[in-house]
Amino acid sequence: MKKISKEKVFEAVKPYLALIILILVFAIGTKGQSLTTKNIKIVMEQSMALMLASAGVFFVMTTGMMDLSISGVVCVCCFTLAKIGEINPVLGVVMMLVTGLLLGLFNGVITSVLKVPSFLATLCTAYICTGLMTHFIASSAAMVPLSLYSFNTFGFKLPLILILLILAAGLFYLRPFGHYVRMIGSNETAAHFSAIKVTKIKVLCFVINGGLAAVAAFLIGIRAGTAALSTGSDLMFNVMVALTLGGFPFGGGAKAKISAPIIGSFTTYVLSNGMLLMGVSSTAMSLIKGGLFLGIVFLTSPTFHRLTDRISTRKMSLSEP
């Protein structure tokens, strides 16, 4: 009994352990450069948008679905902020939020009501978003209104992030909604047979995802100052890396923890930032991140566990007389 709880504890602290090890490795590798207050602040600021975006995707993936449209949604939201913000910054922010929620609703309805497999449906949404942006932005990027730059401070962004993440955690752990999300991820049929409104919950997850993506777009927009075709384009992959590094169980939603997107996002940027400081080229960085992602997903996959089981049983049967 004690042994099991030990494994459980290890499982729980693994993402934190990975983060600490990475911090130490880069501290040594950059001779302490990565640990300066300025650099820590940079990493924290960078990871904020990713935290929100991956917290949204977290809800969707906990139900067992996939969202491949996050980059596109963020790009469209950022563009809305810039274009409508030209007329009125407040209206820009409101419309940006509305756009995010509507795109989430669109994803939700297509996947959950019309039952198009989520990875296909959201891939299409991503393409639609890219298509829209190519049409509207054409060659030049749209500028985010200058008045919004004043929000690009630590003092505003940190509380905002904290409030949103606490709300998300409360929703996930304390409201019945969060339990329903996990139940659907664990066994959708059983959830349906237990009178849980599966379709409604799934649509809501996408709406939450869209809303958080919109706020992420706001953070990205006021930091970069422009909405271009490339805005948010690396987000899709970073969200996957963040969730993986945060210990998100890709096999099923029941064991999902909301610490995954938070810790994972931070780890992702510690990794990027550390490699940058050590002078790793961006091409090599993509390679390393991709390889890391693949490696962790494989190591935590059921296939790997089956493989190790098979090897150990084979050893056992070989040792039999």
Added chain:
Amino acid sequence: MSEKVLVQVKDVYKHFGATKAVDGVSIEVNKGEICGLVGENGSGKSTLLSLLSGIQRRDKGEIILEGKPYNPKNLTDANKHGVSMIVQEANTIKGLTVAENMFLGIEDEFTKHGIRNIKMMNALARERLDAIGLKDINEKDDVIYYSMEQRKLIELVKAATIKPKLLMIDETSTALSQTGRDELYRLIRNTKERGDSVLLISHDLQEVLNLCDRIIVMRDGKIVSEVKSAEIDETGLKNLMVGRTVSGGYYREDYDTKISDEVVMKVRNLKAGKRIKDVSFDLHKGEILGFGGLSESGMHELGKAIFGIEYDVTGSVTLENGDEIKTIDDSVKHDIGYISKNRDSESLFNQMDINDNIAATCLEKIGSKGFVTAKKRRAFAEEQSKVLNIKMKDVEQLAGTLSGGNKQKVVLTKWIARGTEIFIMDSPTRGIDVGVKAIIYGMLDDLRKQGKSLIIISEELLELIGMCDRIIILKDGEISGEFARSRELGEETLVQCMV
């Protein structure tokens, strides 16, 4: 002696968690012998056969086939060793044609240069089907178009095709009509005449006595007796099977309980999907109403249709107060609960804790102002888990790590905790060992006494006879018989209605 022995099972064990399905069994089957295997449900007969046919692996012990150690990896591997089995449930593969099913695993015989000669295969299948007079089965059709009985017959033809040294038959006759049975008996006798052996499981003791040379009796995973058929009669066999353990307390004992006149649910002209054609009945307060039939009779779909799961349902399900049930939501709002026969895939959240499972339908109830803390959930689950005495470490144990019986207790608790008034249970004791079965039967009886109404759908006729106030038999989606609770009611009467 050893010349005569075909297969020798030496001290074989197979445990499923705490359940000792096969517990130190040693038997021998001689060449040219028809050997009967009898015992109550859950006595380990089917498990023993599944060990011999490679469907499952034994934990311990030795099996020797014609003097050589025999370790079948799966059914196909067993076939190659000359061992074949007709299983209890339909074993034909939907989506394949009759001919493809018949030659499953031995397609290579029709294959030249990587190309399968379908014409030759069909022709041979036709020949075999004609040989036993199955003229209305077309070898080119998908098996899906045929009834349960016809599929069983296709399996019989398949078994005859392989000409196995050891033919094992697991409770097949209940699914067959008289002509089908005659065909089965002919196959068994042919096998014997060839000098090969048969191992037969059947609940029809008269059939076993007529066919077999020797009868092996199993109880609680052990061999309790071996007798020559000529030296025993049906009553003697029954006494051996039942032993001392069963007397009393297993099923309900009352026979004169009057069913209340109060109707809690009215089902009228229900028609759903392809299986259910026209079903009407009333469910009374405090009644256990049983539904029996062959697996394909539509009874499993009926449970889902009443609960609101199946689509395109016509007809009506109305409650006492006139409210109509159309969706799962309606059902649960009106305190109706459904327990699926597929426990792991449709009822349980295996990767979640026991407390998550128990609280699944009550989260809004136990919370205050819409917030449910883990502490509240745990306390609620701890309280509720006492009702059925779930054997667990604590409520934070993963539900998937429980035994089948305890999983079922968790599922039952989920609905009991909600204050469910009408239970729809599909195969409530499927795959559950004898001990937990008794607890579940006790629970059903308690629920009945509390005035709850229960619909039990089951393929185990003894269970229906033992537990129900009324039994309705379905055949091809329609009611083919209704029986009141009585001491005299026997399996045979119900089977007559089923086929």
